[in-house]
Amino acid sequence: MRELIAERLKGVTAKPLFTAGKMTAAQKIGIALLVAAVIVAPILFQGFGQLFMIRIIAVIGLYIILALGLNIVVGYAGLLDFGRIAFYAVGAYVAMWVGIPLAGLLGETLEGWSYFLVLPIGGLVACVVGLLLGLPVMRLRGDYLAIVTLGFGEIVRICLTNNIFGITNGAAGLPGSGDSLAAPAGLAWLRRNVHFTIGNNFEFTFTSNIYWYFVIFALVALSILVIRNLDNSRLGRSWAAVREDEVAAQAMGVNTTVAKLYAFVIGAFFGGIAGVTFSYFQAFVSPESFTFLESVLVLAIVVIGGMGSIPGVIFGALAIQGIPEFIRGFASAGWFGNLSAETVSAISNYRYLVFGALMVFMMAVRPQGLIPQTRRARELLGEYDAIDGHELDAREPGDRANSTRGRA
């Protein structure tokens, strides 16, 4: 018997459950190429005058941060959250409420640094909001949590629209007339000095768009590093335990409520910093950016990309936020030939129709997402019991169907 177990376990350990930390040479080259592409792309697009592309990719970057945050909640801890966009909204409005007076306080020479000061503030405020919402609701079951977060997201949006406490300027959005966020530090200098032309068609200037593009992708890189390490930490393991079997996790000494709360609050932090950056990038916020559909899109990025998988989230953001925007951008930039305004708007309207059908199709053929995390995919496909040693006990094989039933 002992030999039999040892034999079985050998097979188990041969496939490590947590693969973070070690990368193959091919993966390293792939990442290096990706980083190079992210850096070179805006320079090329700016040089050739395709400015809309820079903005689209920067927005994709923001959605990557948002989805990475949601991925902690849904992918790692297995909690369903339909109100993710609320934390994005909190970050975006905090940027306006704090950033503008802060720039005034700092004075003309230092006001450019206001963004970098507001960034952690926005993240922390989102954390506090996440904690206040999370504390009472963490013990709710999956679907109830989903509906509470949905309600919360709507409450935030409605309060913003109704100009609560007279500080949100209602549907018109912020900043009010006469106010504006300070230009970030170094932009003026870069704009003056980083300027070159190659031949007749290539003219590069370091614009505000390029500046925010690099800030956003620096944040994306930072978020990926932090989240990768989190996933591989003690907390990350306890998330996996809570997600797979809450009762068993509790029995093993994991404080499930605290673990879930951590996921919720850390997820909120990423929403908050994405929101602050969004505010500075757009220089304007209004409640219509924070609708339920946005929450759903972020959730769809995580689910379609592959729950719990960072490459999946990046790919999902490219597919869900990117493809429709690229199509619209190409159409209005005239890359598909001369299209009338109606055709362009028809193309951008059809994207959601196709998107909805695609979601149904994806769930039918590949519920684990495009690039799933190995362990999560096994859970989702019901192969979970085969890897964690449940087969070692004396249950009938038929029980397996029951033991995986009902898991999110």
Next chain:
Amino acid sequence: MDIFIQQLVNGITLGGMYALIALGYTLVYGILLMINFAHAEMFMVGAYVGLFSLKFFSDPEWGAATLGLEGMQQFFTGSIFGLIIMFAIVFIFSGIVTGLLGMLIERVAYRPLRNAPRLAPLISAIGVSIFLQNAVLLWVDSRAIAFPNVFPVVNFGYGINSLKIFIVVTSIILLIGLDTLVSKTKMGKAMRATSQDRGAAQLMGININKVIAATFFIGPALGAVAGIFHGMYYGAVIFNMGFFPGIKAFTAAVLGGIGNLRGAMLGGFMLGIIESMTAGFISTGYKDVVAFAILIIVLIFRPGGLLGESVVEKV
């Protein structure tokens, strides 16, 4: 006091609609343990089918009249008797069409996922919802369409009028009917058995595919009735009209205890009344906030809802 009675009347009317929609959520949740997000779109589709069939029968410049059937239109709009028949046809037709659509969606989007992880049908439902909204937006109209104004509205004071009475009475009849269906008939027994234990029900010879299909017919059909009420009450329909009533009806279902039919009815009426009272006495802008805030509070203190039993998780 006048405002109080008026808002109470409005709240009960709204509550009837919420209760009808909430039943669809609760029926599906009771049997499949799944939030059918596309249900809000059933409500919207039902309203559109109702609108066009009503137009067909009553609009002298549209539909039947252009086919040379002016006589039929005159019969329908000419007398109370004709109106009753016309509305009966419109409601039944819309209910059947929407019910069939519900069954089709179940067949295409949910049945393949019946043994999939719970997040999968949810995402699929959101996909269906996005698809249907955009289908109506692109292929019907992106703007609001006015609802034919053929129902004779008679005011009785205190904000009570014939339309509100009609909505409330029809809702209550349907609610009682559904309650009887589920508690007294053989089909209802099969539905209850399926919701308790799908496997055991199947072993007892219940065709669970049939039961689930029936659930997906009844829910959307009731939703369609609520959609037509909504159109008649507010005077217009638009492609995204399902969203707010949908989440509020779901809130109502959760408030009453999801999976519990009488809970959904109670939750629907409660939510409608709370919403109208907030609109009347506090602020119109915050009426939705109050609805959601109450939901969150109820869930924190009574996670199973008002009439629901708290579920103990089995190991």
